[in-house]
Amino acid sequence: MLIAVDASGGDFAPHEIVKGAAKAAAEYDVPIALLGRKSILDKLVKGYEKKANLSVVNARQIISCSEHPVQALKTKPNSPIVIGTRMVKERKASAFVSAGSTGAVLAAAFTMLDRIPSIHRPALATVIAVNPEKPFVLIDAGANADCIPAYLAQFGHMGSIFACQHLGIPEPKVALLNNGSEELKGNRLARESHQLLKNMPGINFTGNIEPQDMLNSLADVVVTDGFTGNIVLKALEGFGETFGKELGWQQSHQVPKELQGSALVNYAKVIFLTKRADYKEFGGACLLGLDGNVVVAHGRSKSKAMKGAIHLAVRASELEVVESIKAKISATD
């Protein structure tokens, strides 16, 4: 297994990316190829060589978030996004991880990797663990802004397979994100998707779930379109940040001296919750439905988030998520 990591993508590249990759390589005992400007990366990697299994692949071009994704892929064939995706396609890497332009990463994956037969649209699945004892999968977290009911039904199926493997839940409860629990609630997309999910074999569909119940562990898989999913994810992030900022704890995490006993425990809980609601900590989202593993990390990923994203890539490779989707989706959809 080799994980290809875009060392030029994200707000804190390359330093934090390399740091996270070094940690991940050591902790998960996995070789990692860092993709970026060789001259810079060679120097950075030196500091970690003793403990980590890191190599460097030269990729001198950088695609920025302001560039048009499809256009950028054409004009920058030597970018980590193009090279990393090709490594996955050619089976030279088990997975590609990038905190760079999400649009470009998705465009590269969609155009360069094969779609698994009978998959309508690949979707981003992310694990939300604000309640660490009951994490759940949100799918689609942002790959498809415009959806039709058939897409959402299949997201439910892919999400169920992913939750089963990744979270170890035998029959994951699959719910549709909606603004009401009743069957006829929601917009047209939600109402029609509900009917398809209800009649779908191979999944344990439990009905609608309202956003305020998502964090209450009522579902293992929350299905929605990529626009709504991304909005909810970013709302969750914003809320965690607001709490943190207003409390002045985000930066330092220093515990005031006055705190003792149960107050200290509560204080720690708040910090913990704030961190957990911050999706930079989630570790990224796995693109499901393609013949290869691609993990999209948050653009603001620091080393810890990067390590998490790489862990997700390692898990997806080990658990053979692609093979499971191939086997199960073709059979029933």
Place this chain on the structure above:
Amino acid sequence: MLIAVDASGGDFAPHEIVKGAAKAAAEYDVPIALLGRKSILDKLVKGYEKKANLSVVNARQIISCSEHPVQALKTKPNSPIVIGTRMVKERKASAFVSAGSTGAVLAAAFTMLDRIPSIHRPALATVIAVNPEKPFVLIDAGANADCIPAYLAQFGHMGSIFACQHLGIPEPKVALLNNGSEELKGNRLARESHQLLKNMPGINFTGNIEPQDMLNSLADVVVTDGFTGNIVLKALEGFGETFGKELGWQQSHQVPKELQGSALVNYAKVIFLTKRADYKEFGGACLLGLDGNVVVAHGRSKSKAMKGAIHLAVRASELEVVESIKAKISATD
């Protein structure tokens, strides 16, 4: 001015509704008509008669949330929702406030009240004050699950008028809720609405806003469709509740004895934030675009939330929001 209040609607009717109405009548010096079963309400009102200006209007039928809204309106003409809406239509009340079935309240308003000329769709505007120094208006908070770009553009205009009057902001910054700040981000509805809002006279459109920036006061008015708006509102509620519950503070709000000094201040801040993020505290949403004031309160409203919703109704009546929309929207849309 007389405010008609549905005393049978919501999870805590009639006790908490009457309590909230009594407080509002006293604090805002406004007469309130309580709509519900006279025999029950007469007894409840007695406890408040000395301090509050409360009257009772008999409305013996109750529409539950599980009933089909339009059907229920036909079979239950003696429900507070039908009677209250008629009082507004016949100018016997300045506003109607209900924590009952949102679907039925909206259906009654849509069918019984006149639409202001040139308004495509009435929309729910709610004030979110998680940051109390920079509250903002969210529109549509849930009246129209399925929208077209022309609706959203007009929501921006109505929201701007509402924010100008209600929040006292001369030229409110109007932004479109989207999952990216760039002009071409989002689903088709968002992309097309962006173009209409950009070219709309009479509003100060500042572009897209991502949900994580909503609470950072970057816009005075956040425009979205009713499905997404309702999802975001409920997500905000859910996160507030989760924080509160996990910290064990929601119920008691008792401060642990160990807390002193700055730790106590931080502790208070957390409770305050948790409460502010709880949309039962927001005070309700104002339905804009109809020839009359209707305020939808949260179904779980207790007296404080009810008082807030009544306050919103009083403000809308005093500020003549309906007249402003009539004057300004007809002129430009």
